[in-house]
Each structure stands twice: as C-alpha cells, then as structure tokens.
Amino acid sequence: MLLRILAMRVRENELIEKIAAALGRRPRVSGELRLGIGDDAALFRPRAGREIILTCDWFLEGTHFFREKHPPDSVGWKCLARALSDIAAMGATPRCFLLSLALPASHTGRWLSEFLRGLSRASRKFACVLAGGDTTQGRGILIHIAAIGDAPTGRAVRRSGARPGDFVYVSGRLGEAELGLQILRGNRGFLNSKNPLLKKHLYPEPRLALGEWLAKKRLASAMMDLSDGLSSDLPRLCATNGVGALLESARIPQTRHSDVARKQGLDSLCLALHGGDDYELLFTVPPPKVRALPRTIQGVILTSIGKITRESKLALRNEDGREQALAARGWDPFR
Amino acid sequence: MLLRILAMRVRENELIEKIAAALGRRPRVSGELRLGIGDDAALFRPRAGREIILTCDWFLEGTHFFREKHPPDSVGWKCLARALSDIAAMGATPRCFLLSLALPASHTGRWLSEFLRGLSRASRKFACVLAGGDTTQGRGILIHIAAIGDAPTGRAVRRSGARPGDFVYVSGRLGEAELGLQILRGNRGFLNSKNPLLKKHLYPEPRLALGEWLAKKRLASAMMDLSDGLSSDLPRLCATNGVGALLESARIPQTRHSDVARKQGLDSLCLALHGGDDYELLFTVPPPKVRALPRTIQGVILTSIGKITRESKLALRNEDGREQALAARGWDPFR
Numbered sequence: 001m002l003l004r005i006l007a008m009r010v011r012e013n014e015l016i017e018k019i020a021a022a023l024g025r026r027p028r029v030s031g032e033l034r035l036g037i038g039d040d041a042a043l044f045r046p047r048a049g050r051e052i053i054l055t056c057d058w059f060l061e062g063t064h065f066f067r068e069k070h071p072p073d074s075v076g077w078k079c080l081a082r083a084l085s086d087i088a089a090m091g092a093t094p095r096c097f098l099l100s101l102a103l104p105a106s107h108t109g110r111w112l113s114e115f116l117r118g119l120s121r122a123s124r125k126f127a128c129v130l131a132g133g134d135t136t137q138g139r140g141i142l143i144h145i146a147a148i149g150d151a152p153t154g155r156a157v158r159r160s161g162a163r164p165g166d167f168v169y170v171s172g173r174l175g176e177a178e179l180g181l182q183i184l185r186g187n188r189g190f191l192n193s194k195n196p197l198l199k200k201h202l203y204p205e206p207r208l209a210l211g212e213w214l215a216k217k218r219l220a221s222a223m224m225d226l227s228d229g230l231s232s233d234l235p236r237l238c239a240t241n242g243v244g245a246l247l248e249s250a251r252i253p254q255t256r257h258s259d260v261a262r263k264q265g266l267d268s269l270c271l272a273l274h275g276g277d278d279y280e281l282l283f284t285v286p287p288p289k290v291r292a293l294p295r296t297i298q299g300v301i302l303t304s305i306g307k308i309t310r311e312s313k314l315a316l317r318n319e320d321g322r323e324q325a326l327a328a329r330g331w332d333p334f335r
Numbered sequence: 336m337l338l339r340i341l342a343m344r345v346r347e348n349e350l351i352e353k354i355a356a357a358l359g360r361r362p363r364v365s366g367e368l369r370l371g372i373g374d375d376a377a378l379f380r381p382r383a384g385r386e387i388i389l390t391c392d393w394f395l396e397g398t399h400f401f402r403e404k405h406p407p408d409s410v411g412w413k414c415l416a417r418a419l420s421d422i423a424a425m426g427a428t429p430r431c432f433l434l435s436l437a438l439p440a441s442h443t444g445r446w447l448s449e450f451l452r453g454l455s456r457a458s459r460k461f462a463c464v465l466a467g468g469d470t471t472q473g474r475g476i477l478i479h480i481a482a483i484g485d486a487p488t489g490r491a492v493r494r495s496g497a498r499p500g501d502f503v504y505v506s507g508r509l510g511e512a513e514l515g516l517q518i519l520r521g522n523r524g525f526l527n528s529k530n531p532l533l534k535k536h537l538y539p540e541p542r543l544a545l546g547e548w549l550a551k552k553r554l555a556s557a558m559m560d561l562s563d564g565l566s567s568d569l570p571r572l573c574a575t576n577g578v579g580a581l582l583e584s585a586r587i588p589q590t591r592h593s594d595v596a597r598k599q600g601l602d603s604l605c606l607a608l609h610g611g612d613d614y615e616l617l618f619t620v621p622p623p624k625v626r627a628l629p630r631t632i633q634g635v636i637l638t639s640i641g642k643i644t645r646e647s648k649l650a651l652r653n654e655d656g657r658e659q660a661l662a663a664r665g666w667d668p669f670r
Contacts, residue, residue: 040424041390055376056433089375098391146481
C-alpha cells in the first residue's frame, strides 16, 4: 500500500522538473545547445568546421552497479563519466547528453536526489550539459546515457589506423577499478566512498584532456577506451586493423596497491590485463612520433606496453622472454 | 542449465555482428554519417546550414510492450517509429539512430532476428540508419533508441510559439492506437498482426512528411507529437506558452471503428481524448495561415479541433454548447 501511495505521489512531469532543477533549469540557448529539455527534442548547432560525435551506454542495476553497494552519488557520476570516455577515445570534446531514467517509485525521492547530485558534479566537471531524455517507471533502476560531442572535422581518432611496428600505449594504471570492485563486493553494505582504493571504480575520470591533445597533435594512429579490460579490448582494436600485438608483461602499468590486491587473493598483473571499468585510453603511436609523447599528461602516466605486429595474434612476453597467447578474459555481459 | 548454455552461446561481439548484418554491415561513409557501428562512437557531419535534432525514448517490456502479446517484428518497428515521431514534431528529417539493447540470452536467437527485421523495415522506410549503440544482458527486454535528425538552421518548430487565437490542429484520427491496445490486451496470445484494427498500435507511422512540410511552409506556430494522449499532451503545450485551449468535442477526429470500440465497452470520444500512442502531430496555426492548410496531406487528415485561449485552462465544449474542464487522463508511467 505504501508503495502505491509513493507511486501516486510522483508524476512524470514532477520527475522531469526535479531533474531539470538539479541539472540546469533554463533551456540553454548559448553555445552549441540551442534548445534543451522541455521540448520534443533538443537542438544542437555545431560550430563551423566541427563534426558531431555520438555514443551511448547502458548503466543498469545488477549489471553495472548494485543499489545496496554503490552510493547513488557515484552511480550519477559514473553513468556520465563512462559515456564520456567514448568521446575521449575519439579525441573529441563533450557537449551535451540525453539522460534516460527508469526508476521504481520508491527511488524517486532521496536516491534520485543523490544520484542527480553526482550526475550534476560530473556534468559541470566535464562541461557536458543535459539536453533532454526520457523518464518512466521501472521495476529496477535503469539508466541510459547518450552523449554528444564534437571534434574538428576529420580530426577524430578512430580504432582503425594502427600499423605493424606502431607502439601500443595506455594511460594510467590498469586494474585499479577492478580491485575497487572486488573490495566493494567483499564488504557488507556501503563502504566509505572516499576510500582512495574505491575512487577509480566509483568515480572514474574519462581521459578527455589526453584524448583531445593526442588528436590535436595527430600522435595516435588508432585509439579506443578500455572499458572491458585490456585482454578484451585490445583484440577489438587489432581485429579492426587486421593486425596483432606483442605486449611486454613487465611494462604493463599495475596498481600501486599490489599488497591490498594480494590480500584479496588477486594478482596485480591479472587485474591489469583482465580487469574492466578502467576508462583509460589505449592507443597506438607510429615510431617517429613516440619522441613527442611526454611521460605524463596532467598527472596521468603514459606507458608503452608493446608493439603492433603483422601477424594477427595477441601475445604477452614475460620477463624471462617467453611468449604466451593473451586470451580475452575481460568483461562480457553475456558470459 | 539450458539457460546457462544459451548464455554461453552468445557473446557480445556476436550480438553486435548480428545487429550489424541486419541493419547494414558496412560503416556508411556517405551522406551525413561518416563512421557507423564498430568504433567507440559514431561521426556525424551535418550539411552546411542545418542544425542537429536529438531525442530518445525508452521501449521497455512490461511498460511499453509485452513479450507474450507483441510480435517482435512490431517491437522493432515501433521502437524506432515512436522515437522518430519526436523528430517529426520538430519538423525535422531523421538521419541516424543509436540502438541500445539489453536482452535475456534466451531472446538473442529468433526473437532478436524478428525484432531486427521490423527495425530494419522501419529504418529503410524512414531513411534513418543505424549509427551505433550498446548491448548487454538483461533479465527483461530493454530497448532504448536515441534518434538524430537535422533541420535547416532556425526552422525547427518548437512547443513554444502558440498565441491566443491560434487554431489547434491534429493530424489523423485519435484513439485508434489505444483501441488496438485494448483489443490486444483482451485477447489471449498473439493476434494476427495484419489486423487493420491493430495497425495503428503495432506499426505507427511518424508524421515526418507532414512535420517537414509545416516547418518548410512556416505554418505551425507550435508543434508536438501526441504520445501520451491529447488530454495529457495539450496541457504541456499550453503550459509552455502560458495559455489555455478550448476544444470542440464534435470536431475531435475519432476512430471509424466506433462499433468495435463500443463492443469493447469503449467510447470513441474518450479514446480520442485520452488514448495514448497515437504519434499524430498536435500543432497550432495563426488565423491568417489557416487557409494554406489542405484537408489532407498524403492521405492524412488535418483537423482544426479548437482554439488557443488567453486564460490558462483547458476546456471542452460539447455539442450542446456547454463547456467542461478537460482533465489530463492520458498515459503517465508513474500513475
């Protein structure tokens, strides 16, 4: 009965009002966004000489997050951050997004307010404004983000373009998000979301500045983001290009918290190879351009982890010089 | 155990392959879409002098359709058609869409093939190509469409712009989709989807040609599509403009199947006022421009059903001249 009363209390119009209030009530008519929420559709007018980048991502309870584990504020932050990671992977600039929410009536109060707080923080931080969306009632919490960005025409970096001999680079340290997830899962109830071990999992930062810089300097021959794990994502980049890769295990940048990982029964190299949710950039650089790459950009390390090979297989060379095949063991929702 | 085997059979990469094969394998590099599925994001380059229209819609099992009632082919058609109705309501032209699917492993075989057949038909019919999307496993069938269109800069028709004295118009006959839904719900199992009474519910046609024509001729001062029902949608248009409306009950275009409706215990006027899912256009026309409107456009009737009033209330005048308040009784997912 209480549920029914709650359901009666909230109407779709009110929900839209609440979202609009949290994320900017006035339809923005400045910049590229000419018409925002409140109409049938949004209007976006790109600046001359730029093309549009379109991407979207599910963020579903039970698959991408758990309501009893993930603070709603982190759910709000992360749903936008991971969609913008695809924009970063094109070397583009985020502009606006469409938020689609299906919520149980019981989650349209405090949960929604905290979710919107996290989403709003990410929206301001990454300069990506709400342009519209769709709301409905759901049995579970369903979130979908469609993100729109732009890039100078012809400058977006694609997955294709990698050539044998190109160096394979990653940004940041890999596997820390997976470590955070395992810590979260191993604990009962909520953990302090300020715990630095959880930051990479709860509040990832898309590598927007790095992506834009690489595109502007034309340094990356191919690029994608790491969302499912290096061992699952690198084969996709290789398949697009009909090439393979040979990685050096000693060069893969691992978590600095290997002691914590060990306590969890996890190996840092395995986390780095197969852990999902990193939202770091994976890119290839032709040999003559390697010198132009700094070691870090805005505090984010850049590491050459191997090379693109002509033969279309993926291999990992251990410190003792032996090579082994690298099997895709990253995240697959259908596994 | 069988479910587990099915789940193992399908991988995300294979699912994406299947979708790509059904909807156009090659990334289109002609026209506005410069890069389609298979990368982190799609690239869209609008023609000079045009701006982008962005909209999105949920299409969820249990809320928007029922797997035991709705043919998968109709689910595929309708999820795109209703998203494009928002593009029609701006007077814009559809260009491409992002398809996000969450499916139980049991529905990645025949159900998915039929769904894709319907979606592919709609995609060709409305000249709107697949640009990308996201797939994952779900307990229920979750569909989300983000649609992208364009319109000559400054020409898109908004919800704002209606003035007191403007005539209120609708396209087509209202309430037929709701009648179809009621027939479908009253029957056990599947009905023949070719039944003409079900067509409006199962295979709606967004009024794209009409919307574009109204925008081009600058005839509509405000426009939106009818998705939740006239009595729920008209108040939204009025609220945006700070106005009201007086409708003439005798003028509301009702279903020609009023006998069928009566057998279902339904009143044709009630269906027309409150029935959802019509995907007809609701628009206002300033008095001097009314003469330019034909009675039909491509077989779709256009009907003036009343006028915009200064006083911000909604009223319905019956045939005997008495007025009554028109309450919002259309579709609200939170009711």
